[in-house]
Amino acid sequence: MRTNNDHRSGCPINLTLEVVGDRWSLLVIRDMMFGNRRHFRELLAKSEEGIASNILADRLKRLFEQGIVSRADDPSHKQKAIYSLTEKGIELLPVLAQMSNWGLKHLPVSEELAIRARLLREGGPKLWAEFMHELRATHLGVPLPPRRRPGQSVAERLEAAYAAIMTQQPSNRAGGEQA
Amino acid sequence: MRTNNDHRSGCPINLTLEVVGDRWSLLVIRDMMFGNRRHFRELLAKSEEGIASNILADRLKRLFEQGIVSRADDPSHKQKAIYSLTEKGIELLPVLAQMSNWGLKHLPVSEELAIRARLLREGGPKLWAEFMHELRATHLGVPLPPRRRPGQSVAERLEAAYAAIMTQQPSNRAGGEQA
DNA sequence: AAAAACCGGTTGTCCTATGCAAGCGGTTTT
């Protein structure tokens, strides 16, 4: 059933849209990537957009079937499942980064969330690659490469930037900015 | 109504998904970009995936309202409308390019469509920028920059690559390839 | 030991979005 060739077309963009071209899949992946949400309830409750539990369950199942996330039992809790990104999932980062860039420039992004988008934009593909290495460490258990890193990890820098703005007044919205 | 702030969240990725996060919008944009489809019937009939006319009409309306495409009367035909990409629309190219990359690597892309994806991948952001300049010329009427170009335009190269493979046997499908 | 909270989901219901085929009034081509 799943291995059927019932695709609308063999175009790479279309095939990608058939997998993640809906309103929720990429948000789940975003939360796993940038928010390090690894449990069902975490993804459910801390979702900025308020995903419904049946939708989340369905998306996790589909992403699992597509080999984009993996699922493992949490040894510390018999009922807990740990969701991880696979290499295939990690490699969606450039797609998310470009969407983030475009949204930052053209849509009314809230200030507290814009800061991370700017960091990602300024860092460019080099920063993305560094972050992907970190994701391979946290999600795949791959040891980090030698890394002659100047300071914190990318994850820490993103977190710090977000925390910094959140100490100030919340919900300061801005329109799309010009590069 | 349309200017309401009724967004699920101010996250740039979410906002982008609210605009183009469905199964058709980006395909319409893709066809306008890479296929130079500018008329309704063209987008309808030459759609690789077979979009329905009501969906196409709805998407064009929404993309117009979002400022991603513009609409003009065709002087040669009273009933014809010419759809063009705006700057905002043209700047979706990097998003499409990354999706193309990801699909090429991880999904069963058909060989005849893979060739263009590879060209886009090999060219990288530099080629994307060049193509975006061409799009500004054809869609916005902006004259092309000086351009010290080595050979054909990007559009011509993409077209030539596609034509080359289409002279051979059709529907030769391949699985995802490794970078 | 009992109660409460938490675990990953499932079920049912309602509503919207999508898919499909047919058709519309008008314009242009044959």
Added chain:
DNA sequence: AAAACCGCTTGCATAGGACAACCGGTTTTT
């Protein structure tokens, strides 16, 4: 004068998403 073409619209059936309530089991708190 007929046929083809123009950008859509309409009606209908199905698929997907939103919402709330709930499930059996596990762990933590009292």
